[in-house]
Amino acid sequence: MRRFGRLYGGLLASWLTVIVYLWTLEAIAIFGIRDPEPFLNQFADWSAILWTLVFWTVVAVLIASFIVQFANHQSALLFNEQLVKTALILVTAIYFARWMFTWKLLLGSSVSVRSILLGMTVILALWVWRRRRSLSQSEVHLSSLRDVWFYLTIPVLILSVIALFVTVGQRLLSIRRNQEELRRVVQSEIRNQTIQSRPNVVLIVGDALRAASMSLHGYNRETTPFLERFAQTSTVYDQMHSNSTSTRPSLTTILTGKHPLTHGRLTKFLPPYNNPENLLNVLRRVGYTTAVIASNSDARLEALGFTRELVYGEYSSFRNLTLSWLRDNRVFRVSPTTSGDRMYDELAQVAPFIGFPKRTLGYGSAEVTFDRASELISRLPEPFFLFVHVHEPHNPYWSPPPFRGRYAKIDYHAANAEISSEYYNRYPPRLQPFVDAHRDHYDESIEYLDSELERFVMLFDQNQKSRNSLLIITGDHGESFERGFLNHGEDLYETSIHVPLIVKFSGQKVGFRSAAPVQSIDIAPTILHAAGITVPQWIDGVPLTGEETSSQRETVTVNYKDPEGRKIYNLPTKVAIQWREYKLIVNCASGKTELYDLSQDPGELTDLSSRQTTRLNELWKKLNQRLATQQSARKLICQLGPQP
Numbered sequence: 123m124r125r126f127g128r129l130y131g132g133l134l135a136s137w138l139t140v141i142v143y144l145w146t147l148e149a150i151a152i153f154g155i156r157d158p159e160p161f162l163n164q165f166a167d168w169s170a171i172l173w174t175l176v177f178w179t180v181v182a183v184l185i186a187s188f189i190v191q192f193a194n195h196q197s198a199l200l201f202n203e204q205l206v207k208t209a210l211i212l213v214t215a216i217y218f219a220r221w222m223f224t225w226k227l228l229l230g231s232s233v234s235v236r237s238i239l240l241g242m243t244v245i246l247a248l249w250v251w252r253r254r255r256s257l258s259q260s261e262v263h264l265s266s267l268r269d270v271w272f273y274l275t276i277p278v279l280i281l282s283v284i285a286l287f288v289t290v291g292q293r294l295l296s297i298r299r300n301q302e303e304l305r306r307v308v309q310s311e312i313r314n315q316t317i318q319s320r321p322n323v324v325l326i327v328g329d330a331l332r333a334a335s336m337s338l339h340g341y342n343r344e345t346t347p348f349l350e351r352f353a354q355t356s357t358v359y360d361q362m363h364s365n366s367t368s369t370r371p372s373l374t375t376i377l378t379g380k381h382p383l384t385h386g387r388l389t390k391f392l393p394p395y396n397n398p399e400n401l402l403n404v405l406r407r408v409g410y411t412t413a414v415i416a417s418n419s420d421a422r423l424e425a426l427g428f429t430r431e432l433v434y435g436e437y438s439s440f441r442n443l444t445l446s447w448l449r450d451n452r453v454f455r456v457s458p459t460t461s462g463d464r465m466y467d468e469l470a471q472v473a474p475f476i477g478f479p480k481r482t483l484g485y486g487s488a489e490v491t492f493d494r495a496s497e498l499i500s501r502l503p504e505p506f507f508l509f510v511h512v513h514e515p516h517n518p519y520w521s522p523p524p525f526r527g528r529y530a531k532i533d534y535h536a537a538n539a540e541i542s543s544e545y546y547n548r549y550p551p552r553l554q555p556f557v558d559a560h561r562d563h564y565d566e567s568i569e570y571l572d573s574e575l576e577r578f579v580m581l582f583d584q585n586q587k588s589r590n591s592l593l594i595i596t597g598d599h600g601e602s603f604e605r606g607f608l609n610h611g612e613d614l615y616e617t618s619i620h621v622p623l624i625v626k627f628s629g630q631k632v633g634f635r636s637a638a639p640v641q642s643i644d645i646a647p648t649i650l651h652a653a654g655i656t657v658p659q660w661i662d663g664v665p666l667t668g669e670e671t672s673s674q675r676e677t678v679t680v681n682y683k684d685p686e687g688r689k690i691y692n693l694p695t696k697v698a699i700q701w702r703e704y705k706l707i708v709n710c711a712s713g714k715t716e717l718y719d720l721s722q723d724p725g726e727l728t729d730l731s732s733r734q735t736t737r738l739n740e741l742w743k744k745l746n747q748r749l750a751t752q753q754s755a756r757k758l759i760c761q762l763g764p765q766p
Contacts, residue, residue, distance in 0.1 A: 325507070413432060
């Protein structure tokens, strides 16, 4: 047994060195200073991935040791050493090539790959020459792998364990602090007999769910049959617009009631919100149990800045590691991070077993998300606020049978080969048939989401906790398959910003459709008003009561432009204002404007900016007044250019 232990230990130490070396190079490669999460959170997330790789290495080496235990151990160890050195050389070569390509992009065309390679070769040759002069050949041979083991592998493993313990400890302290505060609040509220009358709140956000593709809003395909039936006993706001075209700024708006121009999270690359002036904090302080289910990384409250406001925790319906408790457990959990997702994506390409036995995806399906929501509701103490983010119908526009192939004539992979669904940019007219195929798959995904919403609402209605509840369904932004732009972000046409808003007020039995202009900032005050809580003055929106018929309010939406090459946009490049039937879009860089009469031209095909200058100036004045009230340190500056 001791002999087998020495064999196993020798093999395991060498391959753990390879794993840690690979992981270290990957950590260096994926780390970015623009990632919104604190470095400790990122390192803990990387550590969770590292220990999953360690787990599989331990298993694989154990199996190999059983196979070779009957062979000559010395020969086996020598052969293994050669394999390990080969693996280290290959890993080094791969990341060296990767870094050369990155340097080429960073330094521009003036620097050739050949000169970079030559310079690195000279540096490497000098290092080898100095090492050979200081050590004899035998010392180099005997101590090279041992050096890596003692000076890299062991320190990295120790640091990763420390990071995991510190992160989990911080989380435990935060949960205990929130729960103790909630206990005090609940005891006080029960004495005042107010907490028992407050409704449970379920807020569901469909990612990239646009109104233009929903039969609920007149689309020619029957994509939302359940929501049409649900609307018969709910309130539907036909003129609902998001205040941003990107998930993180939009969700920050929804969970604060503040406009992006107020809360300052104008793009997804800016730091998280991290301010107590938010919906979850207000609800928690009056006795609500707050919890979240996120179905992709952009919707994680860790990335938004609200995790400290959670009493019950945050659950994800995506990215399953083998050691799933490191990410999925409510208490002993390490939150996924942006850089960790990048590491996971890249390592999963060469180690697809990293999520075994569960399916490894960058998002959770609606079925999984709503299953978790239903199970969580049964355990949440009342009153509760549950925020559910659903990935569908966001790209890759996936849906299972019988929805898959219902509308699309071109297979998803065939369309994606011509133009990727992750192409957040403009495309030439020749690719429109393939973009149309993506739109077909998008419609299928909406129909799938509608069916899962029906299943969830049916289960929720069977729960006694639904008797006094507020249920809200909306989207964070829209999606574009028209006008030469695929996906969402840059454009501010109706397809990109007109989203659904369906509110089922507590006890509501009769449906109502409102044509009043409403926006994302109105969701938070609506929840607070329905719960009988005074709406704070820092909220920009107004509470909706289900009786709105008309309004003179303007809606302001900012865009998010994806990076182009090495250029990253830290501020929106366009802003739109809609007032009454008119809509003005301004390009902040060039000052170019577009003006549309949505009552006569809902498709925004006729630009009136050169013909109706009076109306254009009227909307520009309103927009300028709004821009002048910006409160954040990072302000959007937008100038009106000369008009034709």
